[in-house]
Amino acid sequence: MQAWRVHRNGEPSEVMQLDETDRPTPGDGQVLIEVRAANVNFPDALLCRGQYQVRPPLPFTPGVEICGVTADGRRVLATPALPHGGLAEYVVADEAGLLPAPDSLDDAEAAALHIGYQTGWFGLHRRARLQAGETLLVHAAAGGVGSAAVQLGKAAGATVIGVVGGPEKAAVARELGCDLVIDRRSEDIVAAVKEATGGRGADVVYDPVGGDAYAKSVKCIAFEGRVLVVGFASGAIPTPGLNHALVKNYSIVGLHWGLYNTKDPAAVRACHDELTELAARGVVKPLISERVPMADAARAVQRVADGTSTGRIVVLPSGGTR
Known part of the structure; x- marks a missing residue:
């Protein structure tokens, strides 16, 4: 599969490299997910720079939230388990942390509803x-x-x-x-x-x-x-x-x-239910400024790092417009 990986710390546009690599293997309590959309976040830039509170071993794939589909057909939101982040065609994530993607949002919007x-x-x-x-x-x-x-x-x-x-x-x-x-x-x-x-x-x-x-x-x-x-x-x-x-x-x-994911996971799920309802009513709708193909992911992360983007930039691994 294709995955963007960071082999040394630095600016995203300089250190992110598109590699061919094996699909990650789920561990106990984890599930393999095909990525439909990966939302770019500022922590992705910090991960590339080695400035985030979590420092995964090199090489790693950035991407902290995705919308994807499990092997049994569920459309879900997930925070991928580093070092196998979301800027890839497949990720693994903890089954317990999966949230159902809202039906009222497309894949790119759903990916941006989470964190x-x-x-x-x-x-x-x-x-x-x-x-x-x-x-x-x-x-x-x-x-x-x-x-x-x-x-x-x-x-x-x-x-x-x-x-x-x-x-x-x-x-x-x-x-x-x-x-x-x-x-x-x-x-x-x-x-x-x-x-x-x-x-x-x-x-x-x-x-x-x-x-x-x-x-x-x-x-x-x-x-x-x-x-x-x-x-x-x-x-x-x-x-x-x-x-x-x-x-x-x-x-x-x-x-x-x-911290709520470990201290009060029930509150996270209750919040997701409320956000899903707000999205269904059209009260909230993630602002997606750009939907970019996999090949443009490094440039997208750099734009977020530089503070020049508006709303959310979402990477679509298949290159579509979901």
């Missing part, structure tokens, strides 16, 4: 306790993780302010349903949020960026607001001033969605 939307749902509902009528500030609102948070925030009845970089991404954020879009390249985030909220600030901040995004967020957070720390796509990990959190009376809330 990003689960992260958004657990972050907004379990960790930040977002309430209807509150104001939600979403950084990188036109990206894969941010676009999911925008849709979930609107579904929860929040007023959503999206922060983006550039007019193209601003247009995407507006189409997603943001009530206000702030272009960080040309606008003052803090001033714009305060003006939009009558000086109160945002009740919840969804921050997958870190760095300057976090620094700006705590300057426009509301009384009893919650800053949700999701990731550090900027590459800069903030060092919070806890004295500031104390005097301004806000919370800094961390989210590592992967």
Whole structure:
């Protein structure tokens, strides 16, 4: 079979190589899956660079979430077992972790419903306790993780302010349903949020960026607001001033969605059921900006690494348009 493999760490476009290799062999409790669509995530870039919290042995195949079909015909969502990631024609995954692919979504959309939307749902509902009528500030609102948070925030009845970089991404954020879009390249985030909220600030901040995004967020957070720390796509990990959190009376809330798979797997399945229902009603629908053939996977991962993509780029191993 064909699989993209990383033989040394570095930038995705330089270290990813399309190889002919054997199909992975399922171990105890695992199942072989034919990949229909593999969603590209920022962790794939970190895996290539050797900067992810998990460092699989070289060579390995990146790709942390897929939609595929099992040997007995089930259409499923899965997180492949590294080092045999999803940018391949076949993967193995734990049977216990498989989720049914929603019938209302095609393969590419279904592949993108898993990690990003689960992260958004657990972050907004379990960790930040977002309430209807509150104001939600979403950084990188036109990206894969941010676009999911925008849709979930609107579904929860929040007023959503999206922060983006550039007019193209601003247009995407507006189409997603943001009530206000702030272009960080040309606008003052803090001033714009305060003006939009009558000086109160945002009740919840969804921050997958870190760095300057976090620094700006705590300057426009509301009384009893919650800053949700999701990731550090900027590459800069903030060092919070806890004295500031104390005097301004806000919370800094961390989210590592992967822990729920081991600590509370039933909650993951319940979340999937709710996301499936939301998708069936058309309330959420993953934004797929590109569907690319297998041959273009390395370029796709590099675009995500560089932050130039919008929504999700999905790799289709058969080269189709599913």
